[in-house]
Structure formats: C-alpha cells, structure tokens
Amino acid sequence: xxxxxxxxxxxxxxSSLTALDDEGWSLLLAEARAADLLSRIAEQINAAPCxxxxxxxxxxxxSARRQGQSLSLDVKRELILVxxxxxxxxxxxxxxxxxxxxxxxxxxxxxxxxxxxxxxxSRSHLPDAEGALMLGxxxxxxxxxxxxxxxxxxxxxxxxxxHLQRGTTIDLHHSLVMPTCNIRVDTERMIGxxxxxxxxxxxxxxxxxxxxxxxxxHLMLNSEFSHGLRDLGDIDILLRHxxxxxxxxxxxxxxxxxEIGLGEIAEQAFTLCRHFYxxxxxxxxxxxxxxxxxxxxxxxxxxxPDTRPYWQLSADLLLLLRELSLRLPPHLLVRHLTHKLKxxxxxxxxxxx
Amino acid sequence: MLRxxxxxxxxxxxxxxxxxxxxxxxxxxxxxxxxxxxLQSGLRQVYGHYPIxxxxxxxxxxxxxxxxxxxxxxxxxxxxxxxxxxxxxxxxPAENTHALFxxxxxxxxSSSVHQYLMLHSAVLEKHGRGLLxxxxxxxxxxxxxxxxxxxxxxxxxxxxxxxxxxxxxxxxFPRPVSLKxxxxxxxxxxxxxxxxxxxxxxxxxxxxxHLCAPxxxxxxxxxxxxxxxxxxxKWTAGASLRVSPLGAGQAAxxxxxxxxxYSVLGRLGFSMLANLVTAAKAxxxxxxxxxxxxxxxxxxxxxxx
Numbered sequence: 086x087x088x089x090x091x092x093x094x095x096x097x098x099x100s101s102l103t104a105l106d107d108e109g110w111s112l113l114l115a116e117a118r119a120a121d122l123l124s125r126i127a128e129q130i131n132a133a134p135c136x137x138x139x140x141x142x143x144x145x146x147x148s149a150r151r152q153g154q155s156l157s158l159d160v161k162r163e164l165i166l167v168x169x170x171x172x173x174x175x176x177x178x179x180x181x182x183x184x185x186x187x188x189x190x191x192x193x194x195x196x197x198x199x200x201x202x203x204x205x206x207s208r209s210h211l212p213d214a215e216g217a218l219m220l221g222x223x224x225x226x227x228x229x230x231x232x233x234x235x236x237x238x239x240x241x242x243x244x245x246x247x248h249l250q251r252g253t254t255i256d257l258h259h260s261l262v263m264p265t266c267n268i269r270v271d272t273e274r275m276i277g278x279x280x281x282x283x284x285x286x287x288x289x290x291x292x293x294x295x296x297x298x299x300x301x302x303h304l305m306l307n308s309e310f311s312h313g314l315r316d317l318g319d320i321d322i323l324l325r326h327x328x329x330x331x332x333x334x335x336x337x338x339x340x341x342x343x344e345i346g347l348g349e350i351a352e353q354a355f356t357l358c359r360h361f362y363x364x365x366x367x368x369x370x371x372x373x374x375x376x377x378x379x380x381x382x383x384x385x386x387x388x389x390p391d392t393r394p395y396w397q398l399s400a401d402l403l404l405l406l407r408e409l410s411l412r413l414p415p416h417l418l419v420r421h422l423t424h425k426l427k428x429x430x431x432x433x434x435x436x437x438x
Numbered sequence: 439m440l441r442x443x444x445x446x447x448x449x450x451x452x453x454x455x456x457x458x459x460x461x462x463x464x465x466x467x468x469x470x471x472x473x474x475x476x477l478q479s480g481l482r483q484v485y486g487h488y489p490i491x492x493x494x495x496x497x498x499x500x501x502x503x504x505x506x507x508x509x510x511x512x513x514x515x516x517x518x519x520x521x522x523x524x525x526x527x528x529x530x531p532a533e534n535t536h537a538l539f540x541x542x543x544x545x546x547x548s549s550s551v552h553q554y555l556m557l558h559s560a561v562l563e564k565h566g567r568g569l570l571x572x573x574x575x576x577x578x579x580x581x582x583x584x585x586x587x588x589x590x591x592x593x594x595x596x597x598x599x600x601x602x603x604x605x606x607x608x609x610x611f612p613r614p615v616s617l618k619x620x621x622x623x624x625x626x627x628x629x630x631x632x633x634x635x636x637x638x639x640x641x642x643x644x645x646x647x648h649l650c651a652p653x654x655x656x657x658x659x660x661x662x663x664x665x666x667x668x669x670x671x672k673w674t675a676g677a678s679l680r681v682s683p684l685g686a687g688q689a690a691x692x693x694x695x696x697x698x699x700y701s702v703l704g705r706l707g708f709s710m711l712a713n714l715v716t717a718a719k720a721x722x723x724x725x726x727x728x729x730x731x732x733x734x735x736x737x738x739x740x741x742x743x
Contacts, residue, residue: 107495107496108494108495108496108497110496111469111496111497111498111500114498115497115499115500115522115523116522118521118522118524119522119523119524139496141467141496141498144551144553145498145553147552147553148550148551148552148553149552151552151553151702151703151704152552152702154704155701155702155703155704158704159701388523388524389522389523390502390520390523391457391523393523
C-alpha cells in the first residue's frame with residue numbers, strides 16, 4: 086500500500102506540516118520535485134513559515150525559490166524579444182497559462198515551473214505570426230512528415246518553435262482545443278473578449294473566467310497528468326484570487342463555461358480542485374462521482390513511487406485513450422494509433438547521457 | 439559512526455531495497471534505492487569509507503537505479519536512473535550502472551542546489567586554502583585533480599565547486615574522480631595505492647573509471663575552506679611549463695562560462711563571482727608533465743599566505 090502523502094496533505098491543509106517528522110519533510114520535498122511543485126510550495130512555506138520545519142529543509146526552500154524567481158525573470162525578458170518579433174503582426178496576441186500569469190503578475194505565477202511560452206492568435210493571423218517568429222529566430226524543431234500533418238490538419242497549435250540561439254520554445258496556438266475535438270469551444274469569442282495586460286509589450290490575456298476555463302480544458306483534454314497537481318493548483322489559485330474581489334466569481338465561471346461549450350469539463354475540474362485543494366465551490370455545485378472522476382483523481386495525484394495511487398499507470402493509459410477519442414474522430418484515431426505503434430516498435434538504441 | 443564498509447551484505451542489500459539506506463556525501467544525505475546487483479557492488483567499491491545509515495531518516499535527494507523494463511531485463515539488461523521517481527535520462531547497459539549513478543548524482547546536484555553558486559570546476563585544498571581548477575573537458579582537469587588528491591591535497595570535488603553565501607566558503611562534496619581513457623593508466627602507474635570503482639567501457643566519453651576519493655577527504659568532508667587560487671589548466675603534449683597571471687575580469691568571464699547556475703542566482707551570482715575573483719588570484723597553467731604542474735600549484739598555494 087502507498088504511504089500517506091505529505092504533499093497531498095499539505096495542499097489540502099497547509100497546517101499539516103507540523104505533523105511531519107524529518108523523513109516526512111524529505112518525502113514532501115521529493116513528491117513536490119516529482120510534481121514540479123517544489124518552487125510553488127517553497128513560496129508558500131516561505132510566506133507562512135512552519136515553526137517545526139527542520140533546518141536541513143531550509144536550503145531546499147532557498148534553492149527552489151531562486152529557481153522559480155529566475156524563471157519568472159527569464160520569461161519576462163524573453164517576452165520583450167517575442168513582442169518585438171511579433172510587432173508587425175496586427176492582431177491580438179494573447180498569452181496563455183504560465184506566461185500570462187507571470188506577465189499579469191497573478192499569484193498563480195509564484196513558483197510556477199514551466200518550459201514553454203504559450204501564445205494564441207486567431208487562425209487567420211496564424212501564418213503572419215509564424216512567419217514573424219521565424220524572422221525573429223524561432224524555428225520549428227524537427228518534426229517528421231506524419232507529425233507535421235497531424236499538427237497542421239488536426240491540431241490546435243503548430244509544431245513547437247525553438248529559438249536557434251537561446252533555445253527558448255514557443256507553442257503557437259490558434260484554438261484552445263483541437264478543432265477535431267468532440268467538444269466544440271468558441272475560441273474566437275474568447276479571443277474577442279481577451280483583456281489587455283497593462284505594461285510593456287501590448288500583450289493580451291484571456292478574461293478572468295476564461296483563464297480558469299482554459300486551465301481546466303487544457304488539463305482535461307491534454308492528458309498531461311504528470312502536471313495534474315500543478316494545473317489544478319493553478320485553477321485553485323485563480324479561483325481564490327479572482328474570488329477575493331468578486332464573491333460570485335465561481336458562478337460566473339460556470340455560466341461562461343456553458344456559453345463556450347465547456348460546462349462538463351469545468352465541473353469535472355472543479356470537483357478535482359475540491360478533492361485536492363479543498364477549493365470552495367458555490368452552494369449547489371454538482372460534484373462529479375463515478376469511474377471517470379476516480380480515474381482522473383488517480384492520474385492527477387502525486388507521482389512519487391512511495392505515495393502514488395496503486396492504479397495510477399492504468400489510469401494514465403485509460404485516460405490517454407479517452408483523450409485521443411475525444412480529440413480525434415474514430416477513423417483518425419485508428420490511423421493515429423497505428424502510426425504511433427509502428428514508431429514505438431521500431432528499434433531504438435539506448436543513449437548515454 | 440557507521441560506514442558502508444562496516445555493514446554486512448545482508449544488511450546493506452536489505453536497506454537498499456526497502457528505501458532505508460542513506461549515504462552521507464559531504465553536506466548531502468542521499469536515499470539510494472536499488473535491486474540492481476551492479477550498483478550494490480559498485481557502491482561497496484567506491485563508497486566503502488563513507489558514513490551511512492541503514493534505518494532511514496532525513497534525506498536531501500532520493501535516487502533510484504532500477505531495471506529499465508521487464509522486456510529489457512531479459513533481452514538486454516539495462517538500468518535507469520531516477521530522481522524522486524522521474525527518469526531524466528535514457529537507460530544504459532547494466533554493466534555501466536555505476537557510471538550512470540555517478541552521472542545521475544552530478545546531474546541531481548548541479549540542477550538542484552541553487553543555495554550555492556555552482557561552478558564547473560575541480561576543487562582541492564591545502565594549508566586550509568582552496569584551489570579551483572576550471573577548464574573545459576578534455577583539458578586534463580580531472581587527471582590533475584586526481585594527481586593532487588593522491589598526493590597531499592584534500593579533494594573537495596572533481597566537477598563541482600559549491601560556493602556558499604556572502605562568506606564565500608567552498609563546500610566539500612568529495613566524490614570519486616572520473617577518469618577517461620589514458621588518464622586511468624597514468625594515475626594507476628603513478629600511484630600503487632589508487633583504488634577504482636567499476637570500469638565503464640564504450641560510453642559516449644570512451645572508457646571511464648572512477649578513482650575513489652582518499653579517506654582523509656571523506657573524513658573531513660564537513661571542513662569548508664575559503665577560495666584562494668583559481669587556475670585554468672591546459673595539458674598540451676610536449677609543452678614546457680607556463681604559469682601566467684590572469685586579470686580578475688578575465689577570470690570572472692571564464693568562470694561565468696563554466697557556471698551551472700550563475701543566471702539563476704541573478705544579482706547574487708554576480709556579486710559572489712566578483713567577490714570570488716577579488717579574493718582569489720587567477721592563473722593560467724599550461725603543462726605537459728604532471729609533476730611540473732603539481733610543483734607549480736604547490737608553490738602558488740604556499741605563496742598565497
């Protein structure tokens with residue numbers, strides 16, 4: 086049986102730290118490292134120090150905070166260059182997720198570790214934006230013919246572009262979910278309602294409710310559950326932050342979700358947020374139960390070998406199949422899986438680091 | 439204090455498989471888990487003198503070496519390195535398990551310990567004064583570090599200079615010195631007492647052997663030292679000895695080039711580096727004969743009173 090998880094206990098109830106012994110603190114750090122949450126919990130612990138924290142933990146907190154803060158600076162610096170490259174493209178340039186949190190100085194940015202800058206432009210301006218980024222020094226990484234077609238015909242983004250000198254990566258999106266997806270989302274409407282971020286760069290972000298909904302749809306439709314706890318944490322922090330000035334905020338998110346086609350997805354995400362973070366939901370909220378939510382909770386949970394749920398690997402696999410079936414209609418799904426199986430079984434030699 | 443060399447095979451293997459084994463390397467406590475026999479014997483050979491615990495307790499990093507997969511286990515045995523359950527590298531053949539462990543540990547520390555300024559540099563100490571040997575790989579840095587360690591210098595690290603805080607202390611992280619190809623023979627021939635861990639052949643870097651850290655360096659791993667000498671060594675076949683001073687600015691630029699986390703530390707990184715090149719004199723050292731190089735370093739460190 087997996088051990089009790091100090092990380093899950095902390096996320097649900099920060100005061101649980103006082104119950105940890107030395108080895109419990111080690112496990113907390115290890116779990117947070119595995120979930121890419123170390124910098125975020127370091128910021129939390131720094132803001133609300135725990136009197137019983139062993140001295141040996143302090144260097145880890147210092148280190149993780151430095152890493153998170155330097156990442157924020159790097160992103161801000163990089164975005165100056167991205168804005169410059171895109172200045173000839175005459176459309177709303179919308180930052181998504183991590184880059185948006187950092188630029189808009191939202192609390193979800195604190196200690197958030199991410200590797201790519203996500204950008205959204207309307208589909209009609211996609212070729213302009215791609216061309217401008219290429220002139221700025223970003224080039225698509227090597228993608229084989231199949232993947233190229235997958236991205237160009239079916240996906241909601243183009244292949245990731247990496248800067249030739251600095252190695253920074255941009256994911257350029259034209260839609261928030263795959264156009265082939267069963268779930269239709271009104272991306273143009275979300276682009277139209279985006280708000281200008283004050284400050285340099287003329288960047289836009291999705292409006293408050295849409296930020297939450299995008300975080301939810303990204304998690305539920307992309308099966309990147311290795312970052313599940315972090316992404317649910319984003320949603321929890323956004324809800325608490327926007328809710329602090331608008332007590333009806335969560336209700337507004339639900340109304341908006343129905344308008345743009347993400348009603349079900351939003352409810353599932355909120356159920357999971359409540360499960361892991363104790364997020365306060367409005368009275369009468371529908372909490373999902375059943376097999377799917379249990380699968381999602383397994384996959385989004387801690388991924389450390391000592392504490393992860395017993396069925397996590399099976400849940401990952403089932404959710405991957407579910408995600409593909411949501412994303413691709415059956416004939417494309419069969420083609421995609423056949424191709425990926427062929428690739429998986431072609432021989433690859435191990436490489437030394 | 440319990441050392442790895444003191445415990446029975448049964449106790450060692452048991453603690454290694456049930457997650458209770460802790461290896462103390464300098465200031466770091468490592469939880470190591472493995473069922474792979476090559477790692478068990480490799481740790482015995484290389485870390486016999488290191489303090490350990492077999493009953494759990496605090497750890498800084500949890501490392502695991504595990505078989506790559508069931509299929510790989512039977513067809514061609516491979517091993518995977520994991521930090522906190524995540525595997526950053528591709529599997530390696532099981533016979534190179536120990537090298538994988540050493541590289542994995544280097545990667546773990548160099549990507550995690552931003553409480554220190556980390557420079558890619560060998561560090562040794564004599565007369566209470568620290569020497570940084572900074573160079574690109576292939577310039578003979580590790581061979582020179584090994585030679586010094588086998589004489590009367592105390593080994594801090596052959597790869598990682600860890601500098602702590604405003605006081606600018608060098609933190610020992612005594613680990614085996616990684617020697618490549620001909621360097622292995624050079625050190626073996628010069629020092630009968632040199633002990634090595636398992637040899638890894640056919641790696642990307644050629645043949646690798648890990649020279650065990652001297653016992654004295656392991657015993658005194660808690661004694662920090664101030665940096666007092668920065669040397670950029672370069673081995674050139676047939677060259678006569680050349681020792682020339684290097685300006686502080688030049689030295690700083692070269693160290694930045696070899697830093698792991700200079701940019702992560704931001705302003706602090708800049709001020710620490712500026713203090714480092716102010717506190718320690720920098721030299722270029724070109725040599726073809728190891729004895730000449732050692733004599734030159736002995737003179738420089740003695741003069742630096």
